Amino acid sequence: METQQQPTITIDIVFDRNQAREALRALLHAILFHRLFGIVKPQKFDVLDVTFPGVKDAQIEMLVDERVEAFWTGMEKDPGKQAQITVTFSEKRQRRTWFTMGEEEVPWEKWIINAKVRQPRPEEAAAFREELSSALSNALMTILTHSSSEQGRAAVPPITNASGISPFPLKISVKVGGVEVNV
Template identity: 55%
Template sequence: MPAVSDPDTERLVSEKVDAFWRGIEGGASKRGNITVTIAEKKPKKNWFSMGEEEVPWEQWVINAELRQPKTERDRQTFQANLASTLTKAIETMISYTSSERGRAVVPPITDSSTISPFPFKVLVKVGNQEVG
């Protein structure tokens, strides 16, 4: 997949993934999710204040569960299921983002001075608690 290298984005992703692993390893819950929300900046429509607000237009939720297979056969089955699940997820993302409907929801790019013209947030939860 095409990508642009950006040290700040790479650092943010590494920090969030590390926080996820620390939360999984140190907590009772072995389930969690990472949510990526992409927004656009719009003028605030408020009588008493001026400025901009971030309005989300896309969100991806990555659910994860830590499992420890007990046998070699369990490990092989788990890896095959994981590969299939990840392949389906990537196919869904590519299919949606390359469709007319997927492209129609992307707001106009009004700022080309940064690596990402849209502000984004990454939220990590283990169990139902935010970590990192």
Template identity: 60%
Template structure:
């Protein structure tokens, strides 16, 4: 899918005990770096990694709803892999050859893909290795977020902010897929 918009991918391997906590923290961190309104910060401590988040009731509800959808999708089926897609868009006037068919359309300018797989370590040694790998992955994910959002390309894709009302001047859409089927 080459639409010209940046696509940032984060791959996670999780276990049943930390799936919700990790996904919640990663989603909050992405939103923290891409919401341009007045953001009240909060911190998530996951596997000894501090991740930034957004302390806003609407954002908390949205993230919790999507994490629960992901959990129900992987918990209820045989597929233990899924994706959470976060799309940032801008509203533009729709162009049409026909009069009366004007209006606004949402044009994506950035896509974040979180690929998550649930595995279950069986021994204490596997558990220890698993936790170290998760800590490393979360640290790398934060570095990807920071590097992208502060890079020239990451800054240049952000459209002009014409509406300074609310926590985000741009529409944010979060889609959950398990087994290539949208859930929630």
């Protein structure tokens, strides 16, 4: 069976301690908004004058909130460490070996958010907010550009199951300092 390397999209960002949760929640929602193929009820998130699309769905909101809290918990325990939030989209494929048959999840796209949290000094606060706003705009542009690109469209496998908000399994994991964090 031919194995194709899935696209990996990386976003590097340094959050202000005061906006970290809100900004990460908006970024995750924007990625999901552009990669869920079921019927998506939209919502929006405004963070530092940047408007992000979001998904209004109880399960998705709970998943995102859990991962944002895991991120925050990890960052509180280990301030100064880098965190990595990974969103992986997979497809289910039939797996056949000599003695068994079954399904396996094969990733078709991975998003990696490399994040740090900083508390700027009062004299740096305005400039840092401006930098973060610009970084969030750039991250949103990365999401939009990839999702609408030829490579981004080609990465999506055929949709064979139209039930639910996502026809594909999705996983969001959080690592702080290389250690996986769960809530």
